[in-house]
Amino acid sequence: MFKKKITLNILLLLIASDILETAIQFFFKKSALAEQGFVVTGLSSSLVFLRAAFSSPFLWAGLLTVVTVFIIWSTVLSRIDLSVAVPIASFSYVLVPLVSIIFLHEKIALLRWLGIFFILAGVVLVSLSSKERITQDK
């Protein structure tokens, strides 16, 4: 079944989902930092850590955003093909490193950007192959 061409509204929803996906990861990272300097070494320290992480409002903000993204995706995928949606949505593979640099003060070497490029290209190829499947099935 072929779906209609991408519209401006769908494009805006996809960009919103990119930004929200990045926000989810930022929130989860913040909640993981709730217990600063705590090192998880085994099962019992994991439980202590998780209790602290789950008490962080950042974690719940993250989960709420997960639900929001899920709803946006359900809407988007009812309108356009996965092979169109995923390449646009995988912009978060660039957005997350950028947010990591700006807000989390992480440093990214050139080799890592190259790796990110290969991952991005791979995700785009995988999603394009879903279109290939549909064409073959027809």
Next chain:
Amino acid sequence: MREGLLVILSLIAFTSLCDTINQLFLKSAVDSLSFSPPFNTIKIFKFIFQLIIKPRLWIGLVFSLLSLCIWLIVLSKAELNFAFSADSMHYIFIALASRFVLKEKITSLRWLGTGSIIVGILLISLS
């Protein structure tokens, strides 16, 4: 961070594996229901209700909760930019599971994409 790299990659592999298992249960739950066009509101709500009472869905959710817990541990140990990029290894597991568990046909384009993701993960791990 270097000495902990193997531990972090193993933990990320574990979350990706949990995500894949969740997807397999979800796929199996959805496939066991009949849901075809034309869609209307009643049909959609009926589908969601039938899905919620499937035990398979809940088994999948347990795995996704486990995945979240391990993911938080990963983030406490690794930089976000590294962890997020490396998490793309779930594409590898999904491709393998689709091929060997669901017996789906994987096109050469998809194997090429999966290969590119593997190269990418190796590069970010080296940097």
